[in-house]
Amino acid sequence: MKRLAILLITVLTFASCGDEVEFNSPSIQGNKNYVLWKAEFFNAAIDANGFLTITGGNNIETLMLKIPSVAVGSYTLGDVDSMEARFIGADGTVYSTNNRPDPSLTIYPEYGEINLDQILNNTFTGTFRFNAYDEDGLRVVNFSGTTENDPVNGGIFYRVPLTSGSIPSTVYTCDDAEEQVDLAQAAFDATTSVDLTYVSSADYLAACQVLSQALQTQRTYCGDLDGTLQDRIDALNDCIFPCEIAEENRATAEAAEENATIGNYVLACLDYQLYLQEQIDFCGDPDGSLQVELDGLNCADDDGDGVPNAFEDFDGDGMFDDDDTDMDGTPNYLDDDDDGDGILTINEAKDADGNPIDTDGDGDVDYLDTDDDGDSILTQNESGDTDNDGILNYLDNDDDGDGLFTQFETAAGDTDMDGALNYLDDDDDGDGLLTINENADPNMDGNPSDAVDTDMDGVPDYLDNI
Numbered sequence: 001m002k003r004l005a006i007l008l009i010t011v012l013t014f015a016s017c018g019d020e021v022e023f024n025s026p027s028i029q030g031n032k033n034y035v036l037w038k039a040e041f042f043n044a045a046i047d048a049n050g051f052l053t054i055t056g057g058n059n060i061e062t063l064m065l066k067i068p069s070v071a072v073g074s075y076t077l078g079d080v081d082s083m084e085a086r087f088i089g090a091d092g093t094v095y096s097t098n099n100r101p102d103p104s105l106t107i108y109p110e111y112g113e114i115n116l117d118q119i120l121n122n123t124f125t126g127t128f129r130f131n132a133y134d135e136d137g138l139r140v141v142n143f144s145g146t147t148e149n150d151p152v153n154g155g156i157f158y159r160v161p162l163t164s165g166s167i168p169s170t171v172y173t174c175d176d177a178e179e180q181v182d183l184a185q186a187a188f189d190a191t192t193s194v195d196l197t198y199v200s201s202a203d204y205l206a207a208c209q210v211l212s213q214a215l216q217t218q219r220t221y222c223g224d225l226d227g228t229l230q231d232r233i234d235a236l237n238d239c240i241f242p243c244e245i246a247e248e249n250r251a252t253a254e255a256a257e258e259n260a261t262i263g264n265y266v267l268a269c270l271d272y273q274l275y276l277q278e279q280i281d282f283c284g285d286p287d288g289s290l291q292v293e294l295d296g297l298n299c300a301d302d303d304g305d306g307v308p309n310a311f312e313d314f315d316g317d318g319m320f321d322d323d324d325t326d327m328d329g330t331p332n333y334l335d336d337d338d339d340g341d342g343i344l345t346i347n348e349a350k351d352a353d354g355n356p357i358d359t360d361g362d363g364d365v366d367y368l369d370t371d372d373d374g375d376s377i378l379t380q381n382e383s384g385d386t387d388n389d390g391i392l393n394y395l396d397n398d399d400d401g402d403g404l405f406t407q408f409e410t411a412a413g414d415t416d417m418d419g420a421l422n423y424l425d426d427d428d429d430g431d432g433l434l435t436i437n438e439n440a441d442p443n444m445d446g447n448p449s450d451a452v453d454t455d456m457d458g459v460p461d462y463l464d465n466i
Contacts, residue, residue, distance in 0.1 A: 028056035028063065030155025031144045032087075037143075042157070046070060046165030048428075050172060051082065052116075054124060054160050060090040065114050065128055065157065067220050071173045076221070077112035077130050077230075080219040085112055085130040087141045095132035095141040112224070118168060122162040129154035146249065174222040177214070183443050184214040196342035198249050198271070201241045201278055202217025210240035219388065243283040249275040257297075265308045269299035305336045305345035306354065307367065312338075325368055341370045342380035360397070367373065374407070402426045402462075403436040408447055431465035438462040 028039035039056025046052055054065045067075040075083045077097040087095040112130025116342040119125075134139045143154035188207040190231055191200050212233055219229045253268070260268035271337035276294045284292055296355040312333040316324045319426050322335040326340030335388045338345045344447035349357045360374025370378050374397060385392050387401025397406055426434050439452035439462070451460035 015201055017262050027052070028160060030063075030128070033142050036146055037063075037155075039059070040227070042160050044160045045163065046167060049167075050168045052124070054157050056160070063155075064088075064090040067114055067116060068121065069171060069173050070167050071171050072116050073173070075114045075116070077114060078110050079223040079225055081218050083114065083223060085114065085128060085143070087132050087143075089141070095139070097130050097132050099133040099135055099142065100137055101131075101133050105133075105138065105140065119167070120159070122167065123159040124162070125156075125158050125160075127303070128158050154210055162345055172221065174218070177218040177221040181211070181214045181218050182340045182384070184211040185210070191244070198252060198275065199245050199248070199283070203326045206244070208236055212239055214237050241278075242278075246275070246279045246282040247267050250279040261353065261355050262311050263350070265310060266299055267303060267326060269297055269308070269310070273297055273299060292371040299438040303334050303336045305338065305367075306350075306353060307332075307338070307345060307356075309333045326370075339370050340367050340380075341378065343367075352453075371436075401436070402434065403441050403444070 028040065028042045030037050037147050038058065039098065040055070040058040042056035044052060044054045049068075051066060051068050051071060056063045064084075064086040066082070066084045066086070077083050077085050081098055083097075085097045089095065098419050099112070101110055104465050110131045111126070112132075112134070116124060116126040127130075129144050132142060133139065179355075186209070186210045191204045191207045215229050215233045219233075220222075220230075224230055227371045238281065250272075253272040256268045257265075258274040273294060276290055276297075279285075280294070299308050309320060312323055312331075313320055314325075314332070321331045323332045324335070325332055325338045328333070328335065328340055332338045336344050336346065343366075345367040348365075349359055356367050358365045358369070360369070360371070361371065362374055367457050370380070384424065389401055415430075427434065438460075442450050442452065448460065451462055453460045455466075457466075
């Protein structure tokens with residue numbers, strides 16, 4: 001109502017200049033250089049982007065008012081290209097609010113305004129005021145009203161009909177643009193979160209481009225009077241990945257590679273390769289030291305045994321061909337069974353992190369130990385799970401589950417001559433009593449040296465069937 005009341009006052013003001021206006025008739029009029037100017041023809045058009053342009057002319061002069069959205073509101077001129085008032089004079093000179101005035105005329109910004117007050121039945125009503133300059137900024141067309149603080153603008157457009165295009169079903173506004181910027185900013189900030197081990201350059205660059213475009217769109221639909229949006233766009237530095245982030249990534253990856261174990265080395269090494277290359281790409285490599293470091297990395301596991309090449313140079317001489325644990329003529333880095341015990345290195349015992357373990361605690365991890373359980377039976381000679389305890393014999397130092405360690409039963413052979421060697425026989429003397437129930441190891445240390453000999457005949461009960 002306030003806008004329409006102001007519009008009515010404006011109409012009456014123009015009428016007082018001597019040219020009668022009928023309030024209910026479509027019209028475009030204004031105080032051009034403080035003289036009444038009236039359009040003899042007028043129309044409105046909406047382009048594919050949803051921008052609204054209102055045009056009026058009198059056969060020798062043309063006025064064009066452009067705003068980026070078909071939405072009631074106030075649009076500032078002289079700030080961004082999407083909001084413009086343009087006047088074409090009788091001599092063909094184009095005056096635009098997007099042209100800057102020559103400093104000899106004024107050093108202050110010239111901001112105009114288009115107010116779209118009402119949209120009714122595909123017609124548009126509102127007011128406008130502006131100073132528009134020619135290309136050189138030396139000549140001006142003024143539609144600025146009568147006084148400095150005059151609430152009545154320098155011109156009106158009243159029920160100008162839409163003749164081209166259509167009002168979008170969903171009108172994009174400044175509020176929409178601001179919301180998109182907030183979302184884009186949050187997504188961009190997430191790419192450099194302190195919770196991340198590394199900043200992904202791909203994610204950063206993609207999010208930066210989206211944010212930059214969102215900020216440009218906000219300028220288009222909202223303007224940027226104080227330059228804040230442009231400053232934010234400029235701060236993105238054309239979305240070039242920052243060198244300092246590339247350096248931080250590389251430093252983190254280097255530390256991870258240096259502290260990596262067999263189980264995680266390949267991944268850590270590949271990360272280090274990636275971030276070394278990115279530091280070269282985004283920061284340069286003036287002395288070539290980064291390239292030398294990159295070229296010296298060996299992230300491979302040539303034999304696919306789960307042990308990276310970098311961990312198969314046992315003598316530390318930088319050469320891989322002279323390390324051959326099982327002496328089979330194939331160096332470890334190309335040998336998928338490094339200790340030649342019949343168990344592929346990749347299948348040897350590991351902890352939850354994929355690092356080799358030492359089952360028998362003899363100082364040799366299983367993939368380099370020919371007797372993994374230390375029971376004096378070579379791993380290659382131990383198959384199955386004799387005592388069905390879920391532990392394969394080559395990892396079980398009590399293969400028959402009789403309570404005696406296998407290494408103490410190998411020398412005894414086959415006491416009861418049943419064809420099962422004692423270390424695989426849970427009733428060593430064949431007397432029907434399981435060895436584990438014949439007090440073969442009272443102190444339970446796996447060694448039968450303290451075995452009970454009930455009849456004192458020199459033969460412990462677990463080996464005595466009499």
